[in-house]
Amino acid sequence: MFEPHGPKRLSDIVTGDETWFLFFIIPPKRLNRMWVDGQGDRHVVLRPGFQSRKTMFTVFFNYSGPLVVDILPQDTTMTATYYVQSVLSQVKSVINEQRQKVSTSRTLYLHDIAGPHKARATTQSLWELGIQVLPHPAYSPRLGTM
Structure with missing residues (x-):
């Protein structure tokens, strides 16, 4: 498929994935300062307002x-419906803007096998858009050592 003069190019591949970002609010050091005398024990302050x-x-x-x-809105779950309506629609519009002369049928789509990615609504939507899904490679710790 990717041979010289083949029907597909590496520039046709679009890939993506989800990840969680954690945000912490940690108080500044000056809030943990206190004076103690020789006999007193220091109070333990465990990140107030953490x-x-x-x-x-x-x-x-x-x-x-x-x-x-x-960015997934707060108190929302990543479902196939959200994935198709919010995420894939954005990807499709960006691809169409970048490739005004070429249809989305040249696009090769690579994503993992998470639930929303392999749901019927997602595969149906990708099929309707004419986007070919590349098979996800197998997970194997030995692949890196061969």
């Missing part, structure tokens, strides 16, 4: 760099 939150980012890119960065 809060953490996490946000899921979905990033798609091709040979030229990032195409789409989608």
